[in-house]
Amino acid sequence: xxxxxxxxxxxxxFSRTSATTALEDISLSIxxxxxxxxxxxxxxxxxxxLSIIAGLLIPTAGSVMVNxxxxxxxxPKIGYMLQQDYLFPWKTIEDNITLGLKLRNQNTDEHxxxxxxxxxxxGLEHTKSKYPSELSGGMRQRVALVRTLATQPKxxxxxxxxxxxxxxxxxxxxxxxSSTLKEHGKTAILVxxxxxxxxxxxxxxxxLSSNPGRIFRTFKIPKTLKSLLPFEARQHSDFSATFxxxxxxxxxxxxxxxxxxxx
Amino acid sequence: MSKMITNKKHLEFLLAIKKEKRNIRIVQxxxxxxxxxxxxxxxxxxxxxxxxxxxxxxxxxxxxxxASDGSLYIHVAFTLGETVLGFxxxxxxxxLLAALLWWSPFLSKVLDPYLVVLNAMPKVALGPILIVAxxxxxxxxxxxxxxxxxxxxxxxxxxxFQNVDENYVKxxxxxxxxxxxxxxxxxxxxxxxxxxxxxxxxxxLSWVGVIVGEFLVSKQGLGYMIIYGFQVFNFTLVLMSLLxxxxxxxxxxxxxxxxxxxxxxxxS
Ligand SMILES: Nc1ncnc2c1ncn2[C@@H]1O[C@H](COP(=O)(O)OP(=O)(O)OP(=O)(O)O)[C@@H](O)[C@H]1O
Ligand SMILES: [Mg+2]
Numbered sequence: 412x413x414x415x416x417x418x419x420x421x422x423x424x425f426s427r428t429s430a431t432t433a434l435e436d437i438s439l440s441i442x443x444x445x446x447x448x449x450x451x452x453x454x455x456x457x458x459x460x461l462s463i464i465a466g467l468l469i470p471t472a473g474s475v476m477v478n479x480x481x482x483x484x485x486x487p488k489i490g491y492m493l494q495q496d497y498l499f500p501w502k503t504i505e506d507n508i509t510l511g512l513k514l515r516n517q518n519t520d521e522h523x524x525x526x527x528x529x530x531x532x533x534g535l536e537h538t539k540s541k542y543p544s545e546l547s548g549g550m551r552q553r554v555a556l557v558r559t560l561a562t563q564p565k566x567x568x569x570x571x572x573x574x575x576x577x578x579x580x581x582x583x584x585x586x587x588x589s590s591t592l593k594e595h596g597k598t599a600i601l602v603x604x605x606x607x608x609x610x611x612x613x614x615x616x617x618x619l620s621s622n623p624g625r626i627f628r629t630f631k632i633p634k635t636l637k638s639l640l641p642f643e644a645r646q647h648s649d650f651s652a653t654f655x656x657x658x659x660x661x662x663x664x665x666x667x668x669x670x671x672x673x674x
Numbered sequence: 675m676s677k678m679i680t681n682k683k684h685l686e687f688l689l690a691i692k693k694e695k696r697n698i699r700i701v702q703x704x705x706x707x708x709x710x711x712x713x714x715x716x717x718x719x720x721x722x723x724x725x726x727x728x729x730x731x732x733x734x735x736x737x738x739x740x741a742s743d744g745s746l747y748i749h750v751a752f753t754l755g756e757t758v759l760g761f762x763x764x765x766x767x768x769x770l771l772a773a774l775l776w777w778s779p780f781l782s783k784v785l786d787p788y789l790v791v792l793n794a795m796p797k798v799a800l801g802p803i804l805i806v807a808x809x810x811x812x813x814x815x816x817x818x819x820x821x822x823x824x825x826x827x828x829x830x831x832x833x834x835f836q837n838v839d840e841n842y843v844k845x846x847x848x849x850x851x852x853x854x855x856x857x858x859x860x861x862x863x864x865x866x867x868x869x870x871x872x873x874x875x876x877x878x879l880s881w882v883g884v885i886v887g888e889f890l891v892s893k894q895g896l897g898y899m900i901i902y903g904f905q906v907f908n909f910t911l912v913l914m915s916l917l918x919x920x921x922x923x924x925x926x927x928x929x930x931x932x933x934x935x936x937x938x939x940x941x942s
Contacts (some may be wrong), residue, residue, distance in 0.1 A: 485848050487850060491844075491848040495841070497841050499845075499860070499863070501864070544940060
């Protein structure tokens, strides 16, 4: 049975002068433990889709179900990591990573120790009493991941978590996140611009077209790549073939967009 | 070798900073001394009217006299107390009102024109009305100190509330936080710098409010001393009160700056 199910979800933003349809007729289902990536051009509604799944935004059409129950407020089993880290600058790292526990009234010793363990796993135990401004971009991103994982969500929504990082840090974090999530048996949706990242990390890749955002195609990543760490997967011979395939589909989307604009 | 050169350059750099700082202090002191000595000399020589402008030495001896008979402390304590109370209450009410406006966008839209009008109005003009309403006492002086700072605080803090990055609120909401928690965890702490800076403005405003209040009703305080000195043509008393106010207001401002450095170390 699917953990997450979207049925013809659509989102239209209204303003005084216009109505923008950001998403239209999005239907998908994701099983527990699956890693899904969403690729698509800028402005096609990826962040909007994550906000809807996170329960922060009620879609103007369709429905979102988690375990067959409709979601209309932030679900305790879903963790959302925003496009930037958004660590609270006035809180220490310790207070930042336990924020979710505090808000969910789960700040028992056991849970707090769990959060500290995660921080240790991710190699940042020594930063506990520091402030976010004293950390590098990559470190902050890792702290944000710990903050999201601390409430022990079943599913993680990651919005371009690595886009602001340098290439090397990004490759390392991909491995770290991928292994951390696998180890804890998490379901995940990753939004990214990077085709390679999508292939290396996921089981499924969803391609969105823009204006309005629709599901253009869904790819299954070959089994040979799924079992590998992202860094290894990038070296594998099946990687470039899959890359080529997705690349061509993305070209199609852009062509369609272009035709729409010119017609 | 090159490290030694860098070290030497660094030392020279530090020395240059130190020297500049010392020069600034010297010039500041010079201005201070020459101002007061010019004042003194002009007064003795009769270049300025000593009855109107008094002189530093007369002010100082009056200060010593008033200080030794203890009457000065009562006046200073009275005014200082009113001002501190006025500015704390003004900031507090202003922030509370801002919170209310943030809580209810509808209310904020309704109240918007009224706030603009109230802000533009010279609050001290309300003095007589306050006295009639509250009575010619301590209460109406405090009310004056509060009134003069509360609206501007509301406007400044509310604008700061609105400018908080919406994504921090999203983080709290994604953890199931409600509106109250959003306010407590994000909006309020994110705006501490703005609240403190309105505190700084309010130090000055509250002094205005309280002194004007004392002009109107009081039998005590520095404002009363100014008005009294004016009525009996004792300008030494007026100027002494002014100097004391200047010192007090500066100390209070520095206190707020100290608070600022303690409270908002990590807001960036
Ligand atoms: N709050 C909002 N009000 C009105 N329009 C919005 C709002 N948020 C997003 N949009 C519009 O919806 C569309 C999709 O935005 P969204 O942020 O979901 O795109 P995205 O795919 O995440 O883009 P990017 O890759 O650049 O992050 C855009 O056209 C955007 O202008
Ligand atoms: Mg986005």
